[in-house]
Amino acid sequence: MTPPRSLHRATPLSYHYHAEDLHHEERENLSHAHPVVGTSSFQAEALAIMAEMDILLFALAALVVGMISREPIIGDLAINFVAIVLEAMPFMMVGAVVGGIIEVCVTPEFVQRALAGRTTGTVFVAAALGIIFPVCECAIAPIVRRLIAKGVPRSAAIAFLLGAPIVNPLVAASTWLAYRGNWGMVSTRMICGYVIAVSVAFVFDAMFRHQSVVLHGSGGACEHSCHHCEQDGHHAVPSSFLAKILDALTHARDDFFTIGKFLIIGAFVAALARATIDVVAFRQLFASPLDSILAMMGLAVTLNLCSQTDAFIAAGFRGIFPDTAQMAFMVLGPMLDLKLMLAYFTMFRGRIIGSFSLLTVVAVLVAMMVLHYGIGGIPGAK
Amino acid sequence: MRNERQSVNWLGLVQAAVLVGWATTLGWLGRGSEDEALLGRFLRADYWWIVYTAIWFFAALLASLAVSQPRQLGLDRRRSVIHAIILSLPLLYLPLALSSELSIEAAEKRSLYTPCVAVKHSELPKPTAVGSPVSIQEVEDGSVYNPREIVKTSQPPEPTQTERKLKTARSNSTSAMTGKKAHDPTLLDLVSNPESFEGSNATLVGMVYRDKRLSASSFYCYRLLMVCCAADASPIGVIVKWPETRKLKNGTWVKVQGPVGLTVFEGENYPTISAARVEKTTPPNNRFIVPQ
Numbered sequence: 167m168t169p170p171r172s173l174h175r176a177t178p179l180s181y182h183y184h185a186e187d188l189h190h191e192e193r194e195n196l197s198h199a200h201p202v203v204g205t206s207s208f209q210a211e212a213l214a215i216m217a218e219m220d221i222l223l224f225a226l227a228a229l230v231v232g233m234i235s236r237e238p239i240i241g242d243l244a245i246n247f248v249a250i251v252l253e254a255m256p257f258m259m260v261g262a263v264v265g266g267i268i269e270v271c272v273t274p275e276f277v278q279r280a281l282a283g284r285t286t287g288t289v290f291v292a293a294a295l296g297i298i299f300p301v302c303e304c305a306i307a308p309i310v311r312r313l314i315a316k317g318v319p320r321s322a323a324i325a326f327l328l329g330a331p332i333v334n335p336l337v338a339a340s341t342w343l344a345y346r347g348n349w350g351m352v353s354t355r356m357i358c359g360y361v362i363a364v365s366v367a368f369v370f371d372a373m374f375r376h377q378s379v380v381l382h383g384s385g386g387a388c389e390h391s392c393h394h395c396e397q398d399g400h401h402a403v404p405s406s407f408l409a410k411i412l413d414a415l416t417h418a419r420d421d422f423f424t425i426g427k428f429l430i431i432g433a434f435v436a437a438l439a440r441a442t443i444d445v446v447a448f449r450q451l452f453a454s455p456l457d458s459i460l461a462m463m464g465l466a467v468t469l470n471l472c473s474q475t476d477a478f479i480a481a482g483f484r485g486i487f488p489d490t491a492q493m494a495f496m497v498l499g500p501m502l503d504l505k506l507m508l509a510y511f512t513m514f515r516g517r518i519i520g521s522f523s524l525l526t527v528v529a530v531l532v533a534m535m536v537l538h539y540g541i542g543g544i545p546g547a548k
Numbered sequence: 549m550r551n552e553r554q555s556v557n558w559l560g561l562v563q564a565a566v567l568v569g570w571a572t573t574l575g576w577l578g579r580g581s582e583d584e585a586l587l588g589r590f591l592r593a594d595y596w597w598i599v600y601t602a603i604w605f606f607a608a609l610l611a612s613l614a615v616s617q618p619r620q621l622g623l624d625r626r627r628s629v630i631h632a633i634i635l636s637l638p639l640l641y642l643p644l645a646l647s648s649e650l651s652i653e654a655a656e657k658r659s660l661y662t663p664c665v666a667v668k669h670s671e672l673p674k675p676t677a678v679g680s681p682v683s684i685q686e687v688e689d690g691s692v693y694n695p696r697e698i699v700k701t702s703q704p705p706e707p708t709q710t711e712r713k714l715k716t717a718r719s720n721s722t723s724a725m726t727g728k729k730a731h732d733p734t735l736l737d738l739v740s741n742p743e744s745f746e747g748s749n750a751t752l753v754g755m756v757y758r759d760k761r762l763s764a765s766s767f768y769c770y771r772l773l774m775v776c777c778a779a780d781a782s783p784i785g786v787i788v789k790w791p792e793t794r795k796l797k798n799g800t801w802v803k804v805q806g807p808v809g810l811t812v813f814e815g816e817n818y819p820t821i822s823a824a825r826v827e828k829t830t831p832p833n834n835r836f837i838v839p840q
Contacts, residue, residue, distance in 0.1 A: 218630060225637055232644050241648025248645040249590040249777035251638040252577075255570075256602035263605060343595070346775060415612035422609060423563060423618075427634040434637065440779050444657045482779050485658075 214504070221431050239441055246437035250482065251430065254475035257340045258429050259422065261474040264336065265301045266417030270410045272299065292322040293363040296330030296337075302425075302472045303331035303500045311513050321371035325363045328526065331473040331500035332359025341496065344477035350546025351489070354537070355477075358497045362529045369525060374518065425472060432469040436479045448486055455538045458491040463530065466499035473500035490538040498530045558625065559618045562632045564610065569639050571606035574599050583833045586646060590778050592838045649835065650772060652757060652798050655783040735771055736837055738808060739784045742819035745808045750821055752804050753829060754785055756796045761814070767793045769804055769821070774836035781836055787811060790823040803829040 232240030280291065310327045314320060331337065338352050345351040452458040462483065471479055476499050480492040502523055510519045537544060577587045578599055587596055733745040735752050754769040762768065770785025772778075788804050796802065806823040 215627070218634065222630060222634055222637075226633075226640075229641060229644065236648075238648070238651030238653055241644060242651055242654040244641045244645035244648055245590070245650055246779040247641050248638050249779045252574075252587070252590050252599055253595065253777045256598040256605070259602050259605040263608070343598075344776060412612055412615055415608055416616045418605075419563070419567075419609045419612055419618070423566075423631060423635070427631050430634050430637055437779060441654065442657075478776070481776060484775075484780065485782065 218427065218431070221434065225434055243437055243441040246440045246482075247434055250433040250437055250478060253344075254340075254429060254433060254478045255426075257336065257474045257478075258426060258472055259418075261300070261302050261336055261472065262418040262421035262425070263414065265421055266414035268299055268301060269417045270414045288319055288322040289325045289364055289367045292318075293325040293329030293360050293367070294333050295326055296332065296334030299330060300334035300336045301330060302337075302474050303503075303506055306330055314513065319371075321367045324370050324522075325367035327363075328366055328501045329360055329363030332356065332497065333363070334473075336474050337477075337500075340474050341477040344481040348546075350544050351493070353546070354493060354544045355496050358493065358530075358533050358537075359500070362497065362501070362526070362533055366522075366525050366529050369529075370522060373521065373525075377518075378515070429472055429475055432471040432476075432479060435469055436482055440482055443486070452487070455488055455490060456535070458487040459494045459531065459534045459538070462487055462491040462495040463498050463527065466495045467503050469499065469503065471499055471503070476500070488538065489544040490534045493537065493544060494530055494534045497533070498527065501530070502526045557617075559628055560613060562628055563618050564613055566632050566635050567606050567610045567613065569636060571603055571610065573639050573642065574603045574606070578603075588834050588836075589646065592774050592776065592836075595776065650778065650781065652755075655755075655757065655770065655772065658782045733808065734837075735784060735786065736773070736839060738786050738819040742786075742808070742810055742817065745819070746810055748808050750804075750806065750808050752786065752821065753832060754802065754804070756798055756800045756802055757783075757785070758793065758796070758798055762787065765789060765791050765793050766820075767796060769802065771837050772835065774838050778836070784837070787813065787818050787820040788823050788826065789820060790826050792826070796826070801829050801831045803827050 228240055228243065231237065232244065280295070306327060310323050313323045313326065333356050338356060341352045341355055342348070452461045462480075466476070469476075469479065473496075476496055480495045483492055483495070507519065507523065510522070514522065577590075578585055578596060580586075582588065582593045585596070587593075587599060591599065733748060733750050735754065738745055738750060738752075752769060754771045757768040757770055759768050766787055766789050768785050769788045770783040772781040773784045774781045786808075788806075790796075790804075803826070804821055804823050805825040806821040809820045809822060810817050811820045812818075
């Protein structure tokens with residue numbers, strides 16, 4: 167089989183993959199997935215593999231040490247880890263199944279029609295479309311690629327990309343459950359998500375109105391929005407009800423096996439933090455609200471959590487950080503994290519991603535500072 | 549072509565193993581009554597339904613695997629195995645989690661944590677845990693503030709809105725709870741509203757924590773309050789005055805009986821029990837206190 171052109175061009179990439187000793191077949195699959203993407207996304211992918219391996223080895227080593235030495239701290243880690251996963255995993259399953267049903271039953275053309283023909287108004291509609299399409303951020307990037315490819319205004323696509331993973335009923339339900347019926351947290355999260363999505367979309371559009379931001383060919387040739395198309399090509403949309411259910415479950419299963427690892431890794435990191443961090447010391451380290459908000463934003467970017475489960479992780483930081491810092495975690499995470507940046511490399515040019523990321527971070531930071539100092543915290547939060 | 553089919557079949561086996569592992573483990577954890585099920589060690593009982601839902605979803609995904617082959621998802625065998633191990637990590641950690649209890653060190657690290665649900669229980673504020681330094685407190689609205697910052701911003705220190713709220717709520721609490729003195733106070737009652745139960749007799753079960761800052765004849769008797777899951781459980785407790793404290797080891801489960809009082813510790817009021825009797829006891833089935 168002829169190696170893809172992109173591999174010939176990408177010397178640093180080739181080095182990376184040889185260093186990682188990846189299978190040739192995988193390189194082919196990856197290059198098929200991102201036929202026009204530069205080396206950045208491949209390097210990011212290689213880094214992701216390294217990070218996965220490092221965390222896995224660390225987790226296994228800790229487990230072995232814990233089993234042998236019966237160190238209390240590893241016992242604590244185990245309890246925290248299992249508890250967080252047990253609480254969050256069902257939500258990821260629900261999200262995966264709902265996502266699968268949407269993939270099978272709702273076509274991107276429908277979304278395109280809903281967003282077509284308007285300019286400013288479209289942005290406001292797009293940021294709230296998650297109410298109808300409750301998908302997490304893991305599945306949304308490919309949908310946005312399709313929308314951009316089909317001519318939906320990019321400001322609307324950006325608003326959908328940022329808003330839908332937060333402004334959706336599943337995320338609201340998980341936040342409500344994680345915060346024990348605290349409507350202040352739920353509504354603030356939804357409102358912040360919506361306002362920031364709309365704001366960033368308008369500013370982004372104003373900044374890059376006369377520039378090409380989208381990679382040529384992004385959106386691919388698939389006829390539906392399924393994000394697995396990035397990796398395994400097309401499949402026919404089934405016609406019978408049973409076939410649709412099966413296809414939806416297949417999508418859900420693929421989601422579980424591709425996205426589930428992020429939940430597990432995120433839960434492990436959160437459990438480790440819970441087992442090792444001394445609350446007093448941590449509070450002193452991040453004494454000011456700004457520090458704690460920034461710390462939680464950094465954590466949101468690195469943990470790569472699914473928006474349907476991140477509330478449970480954020481809730482674990484109650485009493486450690488103020489509500490606004492937990493909110494920053496829950497608002498920024500679905501908009502920007504490492505796995506999303508990897509996905510953004512399949513849509514946008516590198517410098518655009520930099521500007522877009524900075525814009526999103528600044529918007530979230532400003533919103534949280536306004537909440538903390540302007541309003542005095544999360545309105546209605548107990 | 550044949551290699552590709554073998555690879556898909558192999559991937560299907562890996563995926564099936566993970567799904568079966570998860571479904572059976574969740575089913576096993578949820579087996580038994582509310583007091584017996586192992587799930588209670590990780591999650592509060594009114595959240596178990598989400599785990600039961602997940603079992604059905606795992607079964608559905610397993611059924612779909614029987615009908616449709618897995619997609620390659622751009623992964624080679626090694627990467628598929630890595631993902632499968634990552635997805636199975638919680639299952640690998642489960643035996644260790646089941647054979648462990650949250651340690652004294654964990655309680656120490658969480659000593660400042662005062663879940664708002666405990667306040668919600670009685671709709672009243674409560675003091676911070678014994679281990680709390682005076683400099684940082686958590687108050688009724690769950691927010692964190694640092695009195696040093698308050699001093700900086702107002703000289704002489706005027707009561708802030710939060711402090712006023714705390715004071716008002718505390719003064720209201722005495723009258724609001726007067727009618728509730730009749731029942732034997734629980735640990736949650738004492739921590740939420742110690743003033744209301746001053747003078748009444750209490751019988752509590754909890755773990756011993758001998759704080760060095762307390763006198764040699766006192767210890768802290770605490771249990772973990774679970775808001776959602778074990779990861780957010782935090783200690784709540786009372787100071788117990790007992791002359792033979794030295795005989796007690798940290799982490800021992802004890803039953804304490806005696807009249808309730810109040811004491812000032814590091815500038816804050818805390819509920820105390822001047823114990824008439826302290827005896828070792830077996831841990832309760834559910835080690836956690838779960839507020840409604």
